Every structure is written in structure tokens, then in C-alpha cells.
Amino acid sequence: MFARLLRAGIRTGRISVIDHLGRRQDFGSGSPAVTLRLHDPKVSMEMGLNPWLKVGEAYMDGRLTIEEGSLYNLIEIGMVNTSGLMGAKMQRVMGVFNKLLRWWHQHNPVGLAQRNVAHHYDLSRQLFELFLDESMQYSCAYFQRPEASLAEAQQAKMRHIASKLLLEPGQKVLDIGCGWGGLGIYLAKTAGVKVTGVTLSREQHEVACQRVKAAGLEGQVEFKLQDYRLEPDRFDRIVSVGMFEHVGLKHFPEFFGKVEELLVEGGVALLHAIGRRDGPGHTNPWLRKYIFPGGYSPALSEVLPVIERTGLWVTDIEILRLHYAETLRCWRENFNRNRDKIRALYDERFCRMWEFYLIGSEVSFRYDYNMVFQIQMSRGIKAVPITRDYMFDWERQEAAAPKAKIAWKSGEAAE
CATH class of the missing domain: 3.30.1050 (Nonspecific Lipid-transfer Protein; Chain A)
Incomplete structure (x- = not known):
């Protein structure tokens, strides 16, 4: 067959x-x-x-x-x-079948969402340290130059995101799905903001809190082991990077409704997520079973109507093409260099599974339908300038400024 x-x-x-x-x-x-x-x-x-x-x-x-x-x-x-x-007929049949099931596959209420996150993100931190950059950014980097290293491209990604947030010292920022804390620490160190991050991963939360101490940012950055839906405070800025793919289509109104609720009048939010250019679809069954249970990368046509119903302004949309393919290439190369160490952590079957995941993801961004979108939203028509110059000005100024070293691990010297 x-x-x-x-x-x-x-x-x-x-x-x-x-x-x-x-x-x-x-x-x-x-x-x-x-x-x-x-x-x-x-x-x-x-x-x-x-x-x-x-x-x-x-x-x-x-x-x-x-x-x-x-x-x-x-x-x-x-x-x-x-x-x-x-084949055209099989594609139609499978499309209907998977669309019927995706409401079940993407069921992520409070509680189950944490179990789905733990399946992937509560793996050994040593695993992620062996293929990510030192800031442990586990999302699409931003390659301003083709020859940029992974660390340079991830720094550029954080700078690119910060440029869209219009940050001012003392503002309160919520990072939904804060990962190992890299972005929150960068924003606090670079812009002098107060950051609250939430994650459902116990492993990520433990590492993020350790990194706050290493960076000397206690009192300015706090990371919580908490579902974003339970956050009671309000914020000047909200950012979410690489978390929205775990929300699930049926929970989109809940997500954007909470963003609108937590954002102060005149506040700005930025969503960075994987999307699909070919319209509504479903998650690959192998990826759903072994890597990201409950996950789904949506089309913009599934996202924008939900934002519209909240009353938030969509003030900017950017599509990043091929940046994630290059990011995954770097991760794959790092993984291959450290394969023996990863095999010692797990086993050969795990290595083959992870290899299949990294290659399949890279190829999907290089040849198929995947891309990354960044959607800037605001509460109020005047919350952001009416031209995009402020983004480029801030980004270039920050790129040219002398860099203070961020201590990502205990024992490193911070400046």
C-alpha cells in the first residue's frame, strides 16, 4: 500500500x-x-x-x-x-474529518492546558540548553543578516518585539507564556519596565526564577506558575510569544477577551505566533500525538475576526517568512552536535523522534504553508503613532547602543 x-x-x-x-x-x-x-x-x-x-x-x-x-x-x-x-479526493475527506475532530483535539481548559504544556516543556532543561541559544529563546528568531548567529538573531527578535511595544520606564508588562524568562528579563533590562510573566511549565518557571536572581532583577521581574486566565492585575503592555499555538481555536475568544480585560486604556499588546498561509486546517497527527498535544497554528482568517469582536484595534501586522526555517536549521545543527549527550539524557528513540520533529518543522516553514505573524493591538485609536517610523527608530537606536551584559545563569557577571 x-x-x-x-x-x-x-x-x-x-x-x-x-x-x-x-x-x-x-x-x-x-x-x-x-x-x-x-x-x-x-x-x-x-x-x-x-x-x-x-x-x-x-x-x-x-x-x-x-x-x-x-x-x-x-x-x-x-x-x-x-x-x-x-490526491484531491483524499484531501477533501481528510479535511472534513480533521475539522470535525479539531474541537476535541484543541480542548485546552484550565488544568488540561497545563498537562498538555508539561508533555513538551517539562522535559529536561539540559535538553533545551543543548540546542537553544544562551537566552533560551524557543521561538522564531529574526535574521536581519543571513550570516547572523542564532544568538544574534534571537537578540534581534527580542529587540524587534520591544520596538513594537512602545515601552517606557516603570510601565507594567505582562508576558503570557514567558518560557524560561528570556524576553521578560530582556525587556526589564533594556527598557526599565516591570515584568510579570506567567507559564504553565514547572520546569520553565523554576529556571525563569533562577535567571531573575542571576540578572539581579528581583522586585522588577516576577514569574508565576499560573494560567493567564487567572491573572487579576491590569497592564500597560502585554506580549505573548510562541504561546498562542497552544490556545486552541475554541479558546480564541477567551484569549483575546482576557487580553482586552487586562490591558489598560491606551495600552498596547503584541502577539507573536506560528500561522498558516493556506487557510483553516488541522495539526499534523504525528506532531499532535508526540510533540504538541492540544496545539494548533491558525490562519489569520481564524484570528482576526475574533480580535474584531473584542473591540481591540489591530494597529500592525507583520508576516515573517523563512525566519523560522533558519531558526530550526540552527537548532537542528546544535542538536546533531550534541546528539550523544541527548541520547544519554533519554535514548535513541527519543533522538529519532526529536530529529523528525525538528526536520519536519524546518521543511514546513521552508517549503509548505507555515509562517510567523506578529499582530500589534491597542485599546484606543491613538495608542500608537500613525506611522511605523517609531519602530525602526527605536530598533536602530537600541542596536547601536552599548550593550549591558545579561547574566543568564547563576555565577555569570551582570553589568
Whole structure:
């Protein structure tokens, strides 16, 4: 069944398959090219029936191995041939089926949301330290120069976000989904604001609090282990980076309603999230099962109508193309350099799972429908200037200013 799928769908690139009896078949032609070996008789049928889940599982379990080429080649071929592999009729059927189920898949009430977050973000902090930059930014970087390092691009991302927040010393800022605290610490150190961050990850919360002490920002930055929906205070500025993908479509009104409730009159909010350019869809079943349960990256057509109903002004929208592909490339390269250490933390199956995740995500941003959007919102028509010059002016000024060192870990010297 897998052979039938490949024969009908591969138009760009070549996949060669050696079955469990040693028989070889070739599908497509040209490059990229990859040769797969299947190690039992059932795996072909399973992948033919549900390739979007079973190919990843077969690779994780060692039932599918790659003898020529690479996993990157395999996923790249699959991504560029998606329409041929699925077929128009199958795409329609699967689209209807997944849209019916996505309300269940994206059910993230208080409580369940924390369990879904813990599945991914409460993994060992050593894992993330082995492939992220020193500020531990686990979201799309901003490559102002193609040759920029990952650390430089993540610094540029934080600076780019700060430029849209119109920060002034003493303002109160809420960071929804604060991660390991890097952005909140950067904003406090750079702009003199008071930051409250909320996260559902116990591991992230513990690290973020340690980093506040290392940076000498107690009293100015506070991180809470708390659902954003339970936050009672009000804020001059609200920012959320890489968290909205875990909200779920049915909870969008709840999210934006809470942003509107927490934002003071004349306040500004910025949402940075992964989106899809091809309209409403569903989360890949392998990614949903193994990496991000409850997650969904929405189309702008699913987001903007909800914002409109809150009464918030959408004052700026920016689409970041290919920046995340380059970010994921850096993470993948760091992961590969530290694979032995990661294997020691977990096992080889985990490494193959994470490799499949990083490559699949990179290829989706490079060749398929994924992008990142930044939406600036405000309470009031006059909350932000009527031209975008203020963003560029602040960003260039900050980029040119002498940098004070931020101590990201205990024992580092801060300035």
C-alpha cells in the first residue's frame, strides 16, 4: 500500500524502497533522493493507510531506516509532493474529518492546558540548553543578516518585539507564556519596565526564577506558575510569544477577551505566533500525538475576526517568512552536535523522534504553508503613532547602543 501511494504521488525527487524480503522499488526520479529499508511486513501497509502518522512512528521505532540520503531528504520529498500523495479526493475527506475532530483535539481548559504544556516543556532543561541559544529563546528568531548567529538573531527578535511595544520606564508588562524568562528579563533590562510573566511549565518557571536572581532583577521581574486566565492585575503592555499555538481555536475568544480585560486604556499588546498561509486546517497527527498535544497554528482568517469582536484595534501586522526555517536549521545543527549527550539524557528513540520533529518543522516553514505573524493591538485609536517610523527608530537606536551584559545563569557577571 505504501508503494501504491508513492507510485501515484512522487513527482519531484526519488524514493527507493527495499522491503523486508530485500526487494527494491524506485519511485520518481532526480533529486533529492533517498533509499528506505522496511524491516517488517506490516509497516508498509500502516504507512500506506496513514503516512502522516505512521512514517514518523516507523522511523522512531527503527522499523524504517535510511540507507542512502537522509531523513531531511525523505521529509523534503514528502512535503513538496503533498498534493500528489494525498490526491484531491483524499484531501477533501481528510479535511472534513480533521475539522470535525479539531474541537476535541484543541480542548485546552484550565488544568488540561497545563498537562498538555508539561508533555513538551517539562522535559529536561539540559535538553533545551543543548540546542537553544544562551537566552533560551524557543521561538522564531529574526535574521536581519543571513550570516547572523542564532544568538544574534534571537537578540534581534527580542529587540524587534520591544520596538513594537512602545515601552517606557516603570510601565507594567505582562508576558503570557514567558518560557524560561528570556524576553521578560530582556525587556526589564533594556527598557526599565516591570515584568510579570506567567507559564504553565514547572520546569520553565523554576529556571525563569533562577535567571531573575542571576540578572539581579528581583522586585522588577516576577514569574508565576499560573494560567493567564487567572491573572487579576491590569497592564500597560502585554506580549505573548510562541504561546498562542497552544490556545486552541475554541479558546480564541477567551484569549483575546482576557487580553482586552487586562490591558489598560491606551495600552498596547503584541502577539507573536506560528500561522498558516493556506487557510483553516488541522495539526499534523504525528506532531499532535508526540510533540504538541492540544496545539494548533491558525490562519489569520481564524484570528482576526475574533480580535474584531473584542473591540481591540489591530494597529500592525507583520508576516515573517523563512525566519523560522533558519531558526530550526540552527537548532537542528546544535542538536546533531550534541546528539550523544541527548541520547544519554533519554535514548535513541527519543533522538529519532526529536530529529523528525525538528526536520519536519524546518521543511514546513521552508517549503509548505507555515509562517510567523506578529499582530500589534491597542485599546484606543491613538495608542500608537500613525506611522511605523517609531519602530525602526527605536530598533536602530537600541542596536547601536552599548550593550549591558545579561547574566543568564547563576555565577555569570551582570553589568
